[in-house]
Amino acid sequence: MLTSQLDHQTRTLTDAQLAAGGGDIVTLNGADYWRDVQDRIEGAIQVDIEFDSFKDGRGFTLANQLRQRLGYAGRLRATGDIIPDQAGFLKRVGFDAIAPNRGDLAADWAKAEAQFSLAYQPANDRSATIVSLRERAGADLTQLNAKYREQDALEVLRDAIENTWKGRIAILSSFGAEAAIGLHLVSRVAPDTPVLFLDTGRLFAQTEQYQRELTDRLGLTNVRVIRPSEIEISAEDADGKLWSRNADACCDLRKVRPLEGVLGEYDALITGRKRFHGGDRLSLPLVERINGRIRVNPLSNWSAEEINAYFKRYDLPRHPLTEMGYASIGCWTCTAPASDDDVRSGRWSGQDKSECGIHRPSPLEAPVAAE
Amino acid sequence: MYRYDEFDARLVRERIAEFRDQVERRIDGRLTEDQFKPLRLMNGVYLQLHAYMLRVAIPYGALRAEQMRMLATISEKYDRGYGHFTTRQNIQYNWPSLVDIPDILEELAAVEMHAIQTSGNCIRNVTADPFAGAAADELEDSRPWAEIIRQWSTLHPEFTFLPRKFKIAINGAAEDRAGIRVHDIGLQIVENEAGARGFEVWVGGGQGRTPRLARLVKDFVEPRDLLSYLTAILRVYNQHGRRDNLYKARIKILVDALGVEAFAGEVEEEWSYIREGELRLPESEILRIRSFFSSPSITDVSPVPEAGPAAFRHWLKHNRRDHQTAGLSSVVISLKPIGGTPGDATAGQMQVVADLTERYGFDEVRVTPDQNLVLPHVRNEDLFAVWTALVDAKLATANAGLATDIVACPGLDYCNLANARSIPVSQAISSTLEAEGLSEAAGEVTIKISGCINACGHHHVAAIGVLGVDKRGEEFYQITLGGAFGADASIGEIVGKGLAAEDVPGAIARILKSYLAQRQGDERLIDTLRRLGSDAFKEAIYADLAA
Numbered sequence: 001m002l003t004s005q006l007d008h009q010t011r012t013l014t015d016a017q018l019a020a021g022g023g024d025i026v027t028l029n030g031a032d033y034w035r036d037v038q039d040r041i042e043g044a045i046q047v048d049i050e051f052d053s054f055k056d057g058r059g060f061t062l063a064n065q066l067r068q069r070l071g072y073a074g075r076l077r078a079t080g081d082i083i084p085d086q087a088g089f090l091k092r093v094g095f096d097a098i099a100p101n102r103g104d105l106a107a108d109w110a111k112a113e114a115q116f117s118l119a120y121q122p123a124n125d126r127s128a129t130i131v132s133l134r135e136r137a138g139a140d141l142t143q144l145n146a147k148y149r150e151q152d153a154l155e156v157l158r159d160a161i162e163n164t165w166k167g168r169i170a171i172l173s174s175f176g177a178e179a180a181i182g183l184h185l186v187s188r189v190a191p192d193t194p195v196l197f198l199d200t201g202r203l204f205a206q207t208e209q210y211q212r213e214l215t216d217r218l219g220l221t222n223v224r225v226i227r228p229s230e231i232e233i234s235a236e237d238a239d240g241k242l243w244s245r246n247a248d249a250c251c252d253l254r255k256v257r258p259l260e261g262v263l264g265e266y267d268a269l270i271t272g273r274k275r276f277h278g279g280d281r282l283s284l285p286l287v288e289r290i291n292g293r294i295r296v297n298p299l300s301n302w303s304a305e306e307i308n309a310y311f312k313r314y315d316l317p318r319h320p321l322t323e324m325g326y327a328s329i330g331c332w333t334c335t336a337p338a339s340d341d342d343v344r345s346g347r348w349s350g351q352d353k354s355e356c357g358i359h360r361p362s363p364l365e366a367p368v369a370a371e
Numbered sequence: 372m373y374r375y376d377e378f379d380a381r382l383v384r385e386r387i388a389e390f391r392d393q394v395e396r397r398i399d400g401r402l403t404e405d406q407f408k409p410l411r412l413m414n415g416v417y418l419q420l421h422a423y424m425l426r427v428a429i430p431y432g433a434l435r436a437e438q439m440r441m442l443a444t445i446s447e448k449y450d451r452g453y454g455h456f457t458t459r460q461n462i463q464y465n466w467p468s469l470v471d472i473p474d475i476l477e478e479l480a481a482v483e484m485h486a487i488q489t490s491g492n493c494i495r496n497v498t499a500d501p502f503a504g505a506a507a508d509e510l511e512d513s514r515p516w517a518e519i520i521r522q523w524s525t526l527h528p529e530f531t532f533l534p535r536k537f538k539i540a541i542n543g544a545a546e547d548r549a550g551i552r553v554h555d556i557g558l559q560i561v562e563n564e565a566g567a568r569g570f571e572v573w574v575g576g577g578q579g580r581t582p583r584l585a586r587l588v589k590d591f592v593e594p595r596d597l598l599s600y601l602t603a604i605l606r607v608y609n610q611h612g613r614r615d616n617l618y619k620a621r622i623k624i625l626v627d628a629l630g631v632e633a634f635a636g637e638v639e640e641e642w643s644y645i646r647e648g649e650l651r652l653p654e655s656e657i658l659r660i661r662s663f664f665s666s667p668s669i670t671d672v673s674p675v676p677e678a679g680p681a682a683f684r685h686w687l688k689h690n691r692r693d694h695q696t697a698g699l700s701s702v703v704i705s706l707k708p709i710g711g712t713p714g715d716a717t718a719g720q721m722q723v724v725a726d727l728t729e730r731y732g733f734d735e736v737r738v739t740p741d742q743n744l745v746l747p748h749v750r751n752e753d754l755f756a757v758w759t760a761l762v763d764a765k766l767a768t769a770n771a772g773l774a775t776d777i778v779a780c781p782g783l784d785y786c787n788l789a790n791a792r793s794i795p796v797s798q799a800i801s802s803t804l805e806a807e808g809l810s811e812a813a814g815e816v817t818i819k820i821s822g823c824i825n826a827c828g829h830h831h832v833a834a835i836g837v838l839g840v841d842k843r844g845e846e847f848y849q850i851t852l853g854g855a856f857g858a859d860a861s862i863g864e865i866v867g868k869g870l871a872a873e874d875v876p877g878a879i880a881r882i883l884k885s886y887l888a889q890r891q892g893d894e895r896l897i898d899t900l901r902r903l904g905s906d907a908f909k910e911a912i913y914a915d916l917a918a
Contacts, residue, residue, distance in 0.1 A: 034610075054532070057533055057609055058610060058614075060528065060530075060532065061609045061610050062610075064529055068645075069644065083406050085389070085406075086532075088528070089529075090528075092528035093528050093529055108396065108401060116386075116389075117381065118382050119528070120382075120527075121527055121528060121529075122648070122649035130379075130522070131653065131656050133378055134376065134656065135653065248729075249729055289376075291376065293377070
């Protein structure tokens with residue numbers, strides 16, 4: 001905290017310290033060069049740096065040099081023509097007190113000082129930089145992955161929902177071929193966990209039917225159906241054929257953007273992606289960060305056999321289309337039955353496309369490694 | 372393309388909240404106009420001749436489709452349905468109202484954009500090669516470094532109240548398309564003898580009333596040291612740069628005054644103290660930022676089309692650029708229609724560009740220092756479809772790099788600093804040169820127009836520069852010749868007395884005719900100017916003019 005001081009208070013404080021055998025108050029001007037003041041600040045208990053104009057930023061460098069080059073550790077006070085909007089900067093270069101010319105704006109100073117919770121640059125107030133926070137977040141992720149590797153999917157979900165991202169986590173579900181597993185596991189932890197269901201307007205009727213059936217059977221109480229914007233559809237896909245011209249643009253319109261609209265409400269999303277799906281998913285970690293948001297993939301290392309066993313064990317209903325050879329189910333426009341060895345081969349078959357984009361930052365970006 | 376993480380996003384939100392509060396405090400008087408001015412400037416808000424102007428940052432000129440779409444939306448919702456792309460790769464809105472600006476900033480934040488430090492005496496948007504990550508002559512993609520610098524310079528506690536504005540450019544290709552010699556700091560990515568990559572650091576370039584080419588201050592800075600070295604330069608400048616005279620406050624004047632060796636010595640001393648400190652870039656952070664910037668890889672490689680309508684082939688000839696990946700091309704979308712306003716785009720045009728970016732451009736579009744747009748990555752087989760859509764949107768002018776690809780500042784039509792109008796002069800030159808067939812005939816020519824000595828139109832670094840001056844209440848235009856931007860940068864020389872506005876197009880046409888008559892082989896205008904000197908063109912400029 002920057003201490004706001006009127007002059008008489010300073011004098012009182014200083015007198016007390018002087019009486020206790022303290023030192024001097026030295027007044028510098030922002031225009032002074034740090035090398036020239038070395039002798040003057042020796043033995044000082046307080047240094048005032050006076051700003052002739054708030055627009056003259058030399059005092060910021062002077063303060064920084066006092067703290068860093070001259071190792072000055074006493075009280076450092078900014079005086080003169082300074083404005084509340086500079087509070088954060090003053091603090092970060094090493095000031096710990098202020099005495100502005102204009103004394104009636106204490107509330108504005110307090111507010112301004114709390115305005116920013118983050119900064120990119122290292123500074124003398126020792127606040128964490130964004131770069132270090134990122135490193136820490138990366139380390140947290142590494143630790144979390146290590147912890148989750150020792151746990152089964154239910155334990156992972158219990159930690160994620162009840163502890164790590166409590167109240168800020170949702171499950172993303174397609175209500176597709178394998179969706180029942182993740183939803184069932186979540187329902188065992190907390191059936192009121194938000195379930196985000198992207199209704200693209202192009203879903204199979206069977207998917208909609210299955211969604212109602214599963215919701216009912218698992219007692220899910222918080223299914224959020226997310227739909228694309230009608231305005232955007234009429235602008236970008238007036239004839240409803242965008243999928244045939246540009247599947248990426250269609251996914252973007254009907255899945256990526258609608259999901260982005262609600263992402264801000266959650267810190268983490270649970271997905272049902274699995275490594276055996278292949279492609280980009282081969283290296284899928286249990287926890288990852290995409291665009292600064294967490295994806296928890298508790299089923300990442302499940303095999304097809306484990307999935308079948310789980311369906312049997314809990315007698316979960318299957319998606320009606322699985323009987324017809326559909327192993328992965330998206331929109332009817334871009335989904336076909338799959339080949340035996342590759343469950344996602346029926347998605348956008350014949351195209352160089354294997355993902356809709358909701359789990360990827362953008363077509364050009366590599367996902368940020370989490371492990 | 373870089374994507375914000377939770378930290379970047381939070382900082383931008385906090386900045387908007389701060390600005391909203393500042394507007395309120397200005398309105399109720401807790402902030403004086405003198406105090407508010409630098410604060411609003413650092414949020415991109417200018418008070419122009421007729422209205423407020425908002426300058427939105429386009430960091431290193433790169434946009435995603437949804438961001439371009441948002442720029443279009445803002446122009447329709449809060450402005451007059453168009454925006455103006457600038458030589459510093461930003462966009463300006465000329466007619467927003469002050470009370471709307473915090474809302475505009477919120478809308479921008481939703482697509483990871485801001486207006487932070489687009490003006491004011493602070494570190495501005497980093498200029499980069501608009502073809503970065505695509506250019507065939509590239510050593511290394513400069514965008515990750517531009518992003519690292521963007522973050523380091525944002526709300527810098529020590530360098531937000533500098534003597535004067537501060538501009539950094541970075542180039543990673545053989546040809547310098549970022550203008551590193553005319554920025555306060557220019558960084559060139561180089562490879563040293565040991566094969567390691569690093570930065571050559573040039574300091575003290577700039578235009579304005581005292582044009583200077585930057586001087587080489589350090590021939591190799593290791594990547595991990597980039598931010599500590601930049602900090603050392605800024606610290607020397609912040610302490611010693613002049614504050615007594617607005618016109619002598621840029622770092623170029625300090626470098627002049629100290630001499631480049633003494634200046635470099637000061638920087639070195641400061642740097643030696645901080646080099647091993649917290650500013651050292653962790654390898655993990657460099658890799659993290661770099662992971663956002665990749666170039667597309669494609670499987671089906673098609674050649675550049677050779678058939679098609681003549682207009683299409685003509686457009687390919689002038690507006691297509693080679694790409695570093697086989698099967699891809701970069702294309703320039705000219706914002707220089709014949710007789711139009713350089714750099715302006717309507718909301719509808721921005722929407723078309725956004726659609727093309729999404730559909731054919733791998734979700735990337737760039738703004739260039741020449742006030743054009745670039746789709747850096749287009750599959751060769753999609754070039755025709757892109758061209759067709761551009762034709763419909765009146766964006767297919769085939770003049771990238773030609774004489775009608777004119778750069779001009781807003782001038783007296785908008786700007787309260789200007790002495791003379793730039794836009795109408797530019798329009799007249801463009802129409803005249805096109806009508807006389809000179810744009811096509813003269814090949815690679817740069818014409819740049821500034822409405823005052825501040826040189827926002829970059830006239831100093833044009834083969835033909837036009838500078839508007841005010842002489843006893845009348846607008847006059849001085850012609851400069853021989854300037855160049857880029858690796859062989861030079862400052863143009865003033866040739867003779869100023870011309871009236873109506874005489875400028877004819878004079879430029881005569882310069883080009885004289886060049887065509889005197890050139891040797893396929894010599895470019897700039898080469899002929901350098902060989903013959905600008906005086907050789909004096910007669911052409913003043914011929915036919917009443918004494």
